[in-house]
Amino acid sequence: MKPREANSEEGSLERFAKNLNRSGRSESGLRSTRLSRAGDPAKTVARDWSELEAAPKAAPAKPGRNWLVRIFLWSLTFFLATAAVTVYVLFFSSSLVSSDNIDLSITGPTLLRSGDELTLEISTRNRNKVMLRDVSLAVTYPPGTTDSLASGRELTLWRENLPDLRIGQTATVVSRAIVFGAQNSKQTINVVLEYQIPDSNAVFTKEVSYVVEIGSSPLELSLQVPGQINAGKSFTANLKVVSNAQTLLRQVTVRIEYPEGFLWRSSDPAPIRDDNAWFLGDLSPGSTREINLTGVLSGQSEEFKSFKVSAGLDRAESGRSIDVEYGNLFKTVSLKRDFVSAVIDLGGVTTVAAAGNLSGWINWRNNLSDRVINATLRLYLDGAVIDKRSVKASAGFYDSLTNSIYWDKNLLPELGLLNPEATGRTGFNFSVLPAGSWSDNTSTDIRLRLVLEGVRITAEDAGEEIFTEAEQLVKVGTEVELAAKGEHTVGPFSNTGPLPPEVGEETTYTITWSVANSLNPVNGATVRTVLPPYVKWLSVVSPLDEKVIYHNTDQEVVWALGAVSPATGSGRQVSFQVALVPSLSQVGQAVNLTGPLVFEGVDTVTGQKINLTRPAVTTNLATDPGFSFGQSEVVE
CATH class of the missing domain: 1.20.5 (Single alpha-helices involved in coiled-coils or other helix-helix interfaces)
Incomplete structure (x- = not known):
């Protein structure tokens, strides 16, 4: 019977240990011991039980x-x-929809003759895992490209809608255009693919570029000039323009960049602008145009001079610039030294102001190894704007009938004999008439032409005549008039406040500026001033179409005129209103309402900058008919 009781106790202990393990007590260090069947069961049970009782009790686990x-x-x-x-x-999800999974390829020629049709085959393949919808292509051609289907119509952007591209689908379109460009130039065509994906309104793009090289020019240019040109002497050049294009070339303009020291005298046909631009119009395939021009080159002996000729599309037909170049060339010539050189030296001056003064020197040099005798100089003054009464020449005679200054050995003894390498100089000066003294259609160019003549003495020939000629062109700059005034009782605004101005009381004034231009167009024109700290800007301007800007940070007032045309009647005018609150420190004074005025602009004919200044406008309103003497000084 005892073994059965032992088994019963063993089962109870095992169940108790398992319960302890389930409740988490084994984690506190208790050891579950299995009863051994060998030996004395009672001793074993007693030992294990005593160990259980001796072990520390674990804290109960918290339910949360x-x-x-x-x-x-x-x-x-x-x-x-x-x-x-x-x-x-x-x-990783970008691999589902990505422009990298779209093949956008362009097939076409890489070398093209200018003016020929360019055919591009553009293929699009969708390798994404979704369909592409609302697909379109935009092809941007270089400037000057024309539509091959509509002759002469400019084509800079070509668009084509594509069908929705399913997974793995390819679409191909063909774009055609006539491309122009200078020989050996590279023209870039940009292609942009636009598309959307299902369940999205975002527009995605992919862009590629295609470059085609222009192998030949649509225009063949040739300039015939003498290989050697005598400095200071007239020569003739012939420019020939031939169309090599397969299509009509529209609005063709030719421009020539002259070398330094070149003076244009005449041309057939006449230029349309600045003596160096010709509008040829439309050129059909194979057609030819010619330009004959005459000019004078000045410079040193053996000096090289280069002409640059450009031809191309001029959309404005103004000759100012070439929008798309069809062809160009460079031509270089060398100068030959004269037997006796003669130069007009103006000290680098190429422009003179209306009513201004021009002075210069005549320099000569005998470049021969022989003597020159009985030399004479004659300087022709060609220009309707020259004040003939002002012409003066050192040791020379001014002949008003021929409008020239003359020197010979009687007036300038050193001209009687010019030894080899001998040099000399003499001076002259004259004034330019004021701008209002000539009509609007009067040419303002001043041409100076110098002629030197003499006799060369050699052992073989005692009487060889020599001749040297030089020319110089001077342009007359415009004359800008700037005026400013202050008013209180008249003008476009109603002014308030006491006259004379009183300390602590506000008085408003009208400031009026006017600008008149006499001769040449002026660009980038501005008038500026800075208001004193005691003067307030009232933000009213008349007329409203004039642009007047006020900078609050530094109290600067700027009248941005922009382009000012010549001979515009009384000129342009603008008015604005300011307010004055005088201080005790100003009592008894006529105070400034503005700072000094500054005008800036550029003469478009001469390229010269124009800078004018005028004094500040004060409370002395001399031009106001309602103003009385004594109303300018501040009173208490």
């Missing part, structure tokens, strides 16, 4: 700890899953 662990594990799992999705979207 398992829930906190579970919540933490669930949150960590959710965070990791979200991060994984984010990483996938950012770094």
